[in-house]
Amino acid sequence: MSGGGGLVRVAFLLPLVVGVLVPQSFAGGGGGRRWFGGRGEGQRAEAQAAKDAAAAAFYELDTAQRGMRITIETITAVDGSPEARRAVEEFAALGRRVDEVSHVYISAVDAHDLDREELDSGTAQRARGELTRAREELERVKGELDRFEAGLAPLLGRAETQLARLAPAVERARQALRGAGGALESVREKGLRADDLAARLAALGPELTRLNEGAGRHGVAETLQRADRVLRDAEAVRTEAERLPERAAEIDKRLVSLRTRTQALATRAEAVEPVLSELRRRYSAACWQDLQHVPEQAAGAVRQAEERLAEAGAARAEQRWPDATALLSTVRALLDTTGEAVAAAGDRLRRLDAVAKDPTAETDRARFAVRDAQRLAMEGRTRPDPRHARPLDEAVARIDRAVAGLEGRHPDYWHFLGELEAVRAEAARVVAAIREERGGHAH
Known part of the structure; x- marks a missing residue:
């Protein structure tokens, strides 16, 4: 029970219960207890039966409370949620009720010596009544404890799941650290120092120490988080270490390639x-x-x-x-x-040579793009939407201005090319807008 005194008393009571249950010989002889027959002996037997039943109820309640304490400790080792804290408080309240009914039971047992030869029938009857009431109270609180335990099933299930993950998670972290150390040794044998990776692995040493100290010191949730973090960091070190020879080869290859490109660029720049x-x-x-x-x-x-x-x-x-x-x-x-x-x-x-030789090719490309956009704008309509017609009309005028700009002694062919490129871009923008609007209406 939750109180220390109750447990001490149980130690003395249980042998009595067992003793009562052992068949005894009532034949005459030296040292044998003398029983009185008749109604008195029947009431003594009924009182003794009530005492045995109360003792059994007391034992069942004590066993249930001990089991429930293990359940609560399992939950609190993993779960710090408000729900778990409420469970602890409810268990403490139940513990106080267990103490109360246990005290009533122990007092009833102490108050009546049913082995006394001069036990009268009235006293036996009172003893039976008190012990029966004590048993009923013990069973009632046992029922409360059973209902409380049933309500803890979700919390206990989550806690047990966490605990089941604990040992494998810690072992995976240890294996990951060993794997990272082995990968580092392997690359060092190939002449690669990997100092930065070695430093990162060394930084995980204190974390391994904490893992080895266990969840009893650091808590289950924190230990699981630490194991996951160590696993992740050690795996990263191992992966990078295993890739280091390939990375060195890639850098060597890039050095050669970029030197070649630099030399080629120097030649082209000339x-x-x-x-x-x-x-x-x-x-x-x-x-x-x-x-x-x-x-x-x-x-x-x-x-x-x-x-x-x-x-x-x-x-x-x-x-x-x-x-x-x-x-x-x-x-x-x-x-x-x-x-x-x-x-x-x-x-x-x-490009300048090409346009100087034949400007019409660029002009035709631009006019075709505008005409294509105009046909799309008129599709299914008697007159175009001003939002589409206006920029396309301006594009036509822009082409004409660009062509006119080529007349003269020193035409700016680069400006001409830029204007026609802008015209094509504007026509493409109008086409995209028309298609997007019509696609939206289709939906």
Whole structure:
């Protein structure tokens, strides 16, 4: 029972219960107890039976309370929710009721010595009544305890699920740490230091210590979270360690590839100046002035790329993998941007040459795009929607202005190309708007 005194008394009472249940010989002889016959002996037997029944009820209640205490401890070890806290409070209240009815039972047992030879029938009758009432109270509280236990089933189920996860989760974390350590040793044997990974693995050491200290010290929920975190971090270290040789090979490959690209870009950049000279000679300044700084910018970008490549090579030699990767990404971005600028000069000359030779091809492309949009705008209508007709009419006028701008001694072919490209884009925008509206109406 919840009170210490009650348990001590039980230790003395249970042997009495057992003794009563053992068949005894009533034949005469030395030391045998003398029983009185008649009605008195019947009442003594009834009182003794009531005492035995009360003792059995007391034992059942005590067993149930002990089992329920284990259940509550299981729940509270895992669950800190308000529902779990209420269960603890309710169990404490039940414990107080258990103490009360146990005290009544023990007092009734202490008050009556049913083995007394001079026990009279009245006393036996009173003893039977008190013990019967004590038994009924014990059984009533036992019923309350049973109902309380039934209500705890969901909480207990969740707690047992958590506890069942605990040992496997901790073991998986330990195995993950061993696996990460083995992967690190393997890459070191190949000459790769992996210092950053080793530091990350070492940082998990205190977490392993806490896992080994167990849930009894740190709690089930916290231990499960720690095990999951250690597993995740150790698996990340192992994965990166196993991939390290491949990563080193990739960096070596990228170093070679980007050095080749840098050299190729330097060669291409040298060809920009002759292209610019041709543009200056044959076309107005508006057609090329935005490109005149490309040779200087390309040369600077090539120098910068070569410097970053040298730094990346040093980082690779020192096995500073993140630094090497970042530097190589910088080089690639430089080469991409500069390569586009270098290509733009040659592309500009080709496009200008083509339009200077035959402007009508570009004009026809733009007029076709506008006419296609106009046909779609008129589809199923007697007159177009002003929201569509207005920009298309303006596009037609814009084409005419662009064509007229080519008349003169030094036409700006680059402006002409830009205007027609804008016209095509506007026609495509109107087409997309019409289709979106009609698609929405269909739904």
